[in-house]
Amino acid sequence: SVLAGNGYDVQLWTRSAEHAEQMNRARTNEKYLPGVALPSSLHATTDMQEALRGAGLALFVAPSSAMRAVAKQAAPYLEDGTLVVHATKGFEAETLKRMTTVLSEELNRSAESIVVLSGPSHAEEVIRKQPTTVVVASADLQAAEQAQDAFMSTYFRVYTNPDVVGVEVAGAIKNIIALGAGLSDGLGFGDNAKAALLTRGLAEISRLGTAMGANPLTFAGLAGVGDLVVTCTSQHSRNWRAGSMLADGTPLEEVLERMGMVVEGVRTTRAANELAKQYDVQMPITAELYSVLFANNSPKDAVLNLMGRLKTHEIEQLG
Numbered sequence: 001s002v003l004a005g006n007g008y009d010v011q012l013w014t015r016s017a018e019h020a021e022q023m024n025r026a027r028t029n030e031k032y033l034p035g036v037a038l039p040s041s042l043h044a045t046t047d048m049q050e051a052l053r054g055a056g057l058a059l060f061v062a063p064s065s066a067m068r069a070v071a072k073q074a075a076p077y078l079e080d081g082t083l084v085v086h087a088t089k090g091f092e093a094e095t096l097k098r099m100t101t102v103l104s105e106e107l108n109r110s111a112e113s114i115v116v117l118s119g120p121s122h123a124e125e126v127i128r129k130q131p132t133t134v135v136v137a138s139a140d141l142q143a144a145e146q147a148q149d150a151f152m153s154t155y156f157r158v159y160t161n162p163d164v165v166g167v168e169v170a171g172a173i174k175n176i177i178a179l180g181a182g183l184s185d186g187l188g189f190g191d192n193a194k195a196a197l198l199t200r201g202l203a204e205i206s207r208l209g210t211a212m213g214a215n216p217l218t219f220a221g222l223a224g225v226g227d228l229v230v231t232c233t234s235q236h237s238r239n240w241r242a243g244s245m246l247a248d249g250t251p252l253e254e255v256l257e258r259m260g261m262v263v264e265g266v267r268t269t270r271a272a273n274e275l276a277k278q279y280d281v282q283m284p285i286t287a288e289l290y291s292v293l294f295a296n297n298s299p300k301d302a303v304l305n306l307m308g309r310l311k312t313h314e315i316e317q318l319g
C-alpha cells in the first residue's frame with residue numbers, strides 16, 4: 001500500500017489463488033485488513049515469475065517459518081538489479097539464523113546487500129495512512145537509502161541504520177515480551193507490571209543483541225523501544241492478544257488456532273531460549289515464558305519466579 005501510494009506498480013505475491021482473486025476483484029484484503037480499499041496500482045498474483053519480472057525492489061514478508069521456502073521459490077526469478085528488503089520478525093527455528101542470513105543463502109546474494117525494514121508498524125494503521133516511523137538497516141548504506149527513498153511518504157517516515165543485527169534481534173525478541181505483556185494484563189496486573197516487563201525486557205533484548213554483535217544504541221531506537229512499546233500496548237498486536245488468552249488457561253494450540261494469524265513470539269521464545277544458552281546471556285523473562293509455553297508452568301508461578309530472583313544491580317545486568 002505504501003509503495004503503491006508512492007507511484008510504484010506493486011505485484012503482491014500470495015500462495016492462495018482464492019485470496020489473490022478476492023483482492024483483485026474487490027480491491028480490498030478481506031481476510032487480513034478488511035474494509036480498507038487497496039490502491040489501484042496493486043495487483044495480487046500467485047505467479048512468482050510475474051511478481052518479480054523487472055522488479056526494482058522485492059519485499060519479503062512471509063512468516064519466519066516460511067521465509068526459506070518462499071525465498072527458494074523466488075530465487076530463480078529474482079533479477080540481479082532487484083533490491084532485496086525484508087520485514088519479517090523472527091529467527092529460523094531449526095538453525096536460529098536471522099532472516100538476512102536465510103535470504104542471503106537462498107537468493108545467492110551477500111547478506112550485506114540485503115535491507116531489513118522494522119519498527120513500530122501495525123499493518124492495520126499503515127493501510128489507513130496513519131503516521132508511522134520505521135527503520136531500514138543494511139551494511140550497504142546505498143541499499144538502505146534506496147529502500148528509504150522507495151518507502152518514505154507523508155505518513156510513513158523511514159530512517160536508516162547500519163546495524164542489521166540489532167534491528168533484526170530487536171524486532172524478533174520484542175514479540176516475546178509482548179506475549180508476556182498480554183499475559184500480565186490477562187492476569188489482571190497493572191501498569192507497574194507492564195512497565196517492568198517493557199524495561200527489563202529491553203535489558204534482555206540488549207543483552208542478547210550486543211552479545212550477537214549489535215550496537216546497543218539501536219535498542220533505544222525505533223526497532224527497539226519503539227516496537228517494544230507498540231507491541232506491548234497496542235490492541236492490534238497478535239502477540240499481546242495471544243498472551244492475554246494464555247492467562248486464563250487457554251491451551252497454546254487453541255490460542256494459535258483462534259488467532260488464525262502468525263504469532264511470531266511463540267517460535268521466537270524457543271529460539272531465544274537456545275540463543276541465550278549459545279551466547280551465555282541471562283534472559284529470565286524469556287526463560288519463564290518458555291516454561292509457560294512449552295513446559296506447562298503456570299503464568300502465576302512464572303511471575304513468582306521472576307519477582308523472587310536473587311537481588312541484583314540494574315545497570316550491571318545490561319553488560
Ligand SMILES: NC(=O)c1ccc[n+]([C@@H]2O[C@H](COP(=O)([O-])OP(=O)(O)OC[C@H]3O[C@@H](n4cnc5c(N)ncnc54)[C@H](O)[C@@H]3O)[C@@H](O)[C@H]2O)c1
Nearest residue numbers: 015032061062063064066087088089121122123261262264
Ligand atoms: N502485521 C503487521 O502489522 C506486521 C508488521 C511488521 C512486521 N510483521 C511481520 O511480518 C511477518 C508476517 O506477518 P503477517 O502479519 O503478514 O502475518 P499473517 O499471519 O497476517 O499473514 C501471513 C501470510 O503468509 C502466508 N503464509 C504462511 N505460510 C506460508 C508459506 N509456507 N508459504 C507462503 N506463504 C505463507 C499466509 O497465507 C498469509 O498470507 C511476521 O514476521 C510479522 O512479525 C507484521
Ligand SMILES: O=P(O)(O)OC[C@H](O)CO
Nearest residue numbers: 119120121236237238239
Ligand atoms: O501483531 P504483532 O504482535 O505480530 O506485531 C506486529 C508488528 O511487529 C508491530 O510492529
